[in-house]
Structure formats: C-alpha cells, structure tokens
Amino acid sequence: RPALFIPNIVFENLASRQLQQYIFPIKKSIKKCSETITEIVSIISKKIFERFPVLKRETHQISLALLLTKTQVVEKFIDSYIQCELCYINTNHRLFTKNKSQLEKSEADGKDKDGLSVDEMNARKIKALLDLYIHIIRNQLMDVVPKTVVCYMVQHFCDDLHKDLMKQLFASDRIDDLMKEDMLLEEKREKAARMLEALEKAEAITSLLE
Numbered sequence: 001r002p003a004l005f006i007p008n009i010v011f012e013n014l015a016s017r018q019l020q021q022y023i024f025p026i027k028k029s030i031k032k033c034s035e036t037i038t039e040i041v042s043i044i045s046k047k048i049f050e051r052f053p054v055l056k057r058e059t060h061q062i063s064l065a066l067l068l069t070k071t072q073v074v075e076k077f078i079d080s081y082i083q084c085e086l087c088y089i090n091t092n093h094r095l096f097t098k099n100k101s102q103l104e105k106s107e108a109d110g111k112d113k114d115g116l117s118v119d120e121m122n123a124r125k126i127k128a129l130l131d132l133y134i135h136i137i138r139n140q141l142m143d144v145v146p147k148t149v150v151c152y153m154v155q156h157f158c159d160d161l162h163k164d165l166m167k168q169l170f171a172s173d174r175i176d177d178l179m180k181e182d183m184l185l186e187e188k189r190e191k192a193a194r195m196l197e198a199l200e201k202a203e204a205i206t207s208l209l210e
Contacts, residue, residue: 011129012089018134019085026078026145033149034071037157038064058169066164070157074148081144085137099132 041063049056090096103125116124 014130015089015133016086030074062164062168070152073152077148095136096133
C-alpha cells in the first residue's frame, strides 16, 4: 500500500478505532428493523386469523422463528463486512488517494498554514485524512446495511414464510385443531341462533292468533 506521511500502522489503528464506533448503532438499527417487522406480522396475523386463535398463535410463532433466523443472517453478514473493513484499512481506495493528492497539493502550495507549528500541521493532516477515510467507509455502510436488511429480512423472509407455513401447518394432522374458532365467537353465534329460533317461534304463534 502507498505510504502516508505518518506510519501506516498509526493511521490504521486510528481508523479502526473510529470504525468500531459504528458497530453498536448498526446493530441497534438491525434490531429496530426486526422489531418493526415483528409488529407488522402481529397486526396482519391478528387481522387475518382473528376467528382462529390457535392458527393465529401457530402462524405468529412460525413467522417469528423465521424472522429470527433471517435477522441472524443479516447480523452475521454485517459483522463479517465490518471485520473486513477493520482488517484492511484500504489507503489505496480510489476516492481516498484522489482527495489525499488534493490535500498534499494544497499543502505544497502553502495554503491554510495560518502560522501553525509542524506538530499542529501534522495533527491537522491526520484529522483531515481520518475524516476523509471514515466518510468513505460510512457511505459504504449506509449503502450495504439497508440492502442487506431488505434482501434477507424482507425479501427472503417473505419468500420463505409461505413455504414454512405450508410445511409446518397444513402438512400436519392438526387441521381440525388449527381451524377451531374462538369460543366467544362460537358462543355469540349460538346465542344468535337461539334468538333467531325464538323469533321464528314467536312469529309462528303470532300468525296462529291472527
């Protein structure tokens, strides 16, 4: 790799420390996405399977188990990606070398020195290069993380959910149990049926008295 005006190992250590600060926010954002999808699944399950509590519960559990699997895939992928960035601080990155050349040209022209000492100038250079490199990697992460979440926690989750539901629900011998209606709904239906029967009898008696 091209040598910087400071030892590469020093720059790499400084860059690695700053990059590690992104690990927690990224994990937090992935967790938030998982929680949001969980809420959506709960709302949909409640709306679609309201009449069938057992089916609703089983569907919800299968959905959450699959979502957990997809979330772990995302976390593992992003962890590996960040480790790659930490293991190799690419000072030969096209954008980095381009802006580094512009910075060195500006220094050679004697701009922005403002009477600073050599140590102060070096500190300014280090900060400028660090900010530049971290900005490049942050932009890459801002692109990679959402794409990974959408790919695995949304697209793959939706693709696999139907297959998992069919396999675990309708391929079993529990169809009768799953299709049991809510007891309150059954009681309401029976009550309505008794009321209808009573009304029909009352109507028949009334017709006889006329």
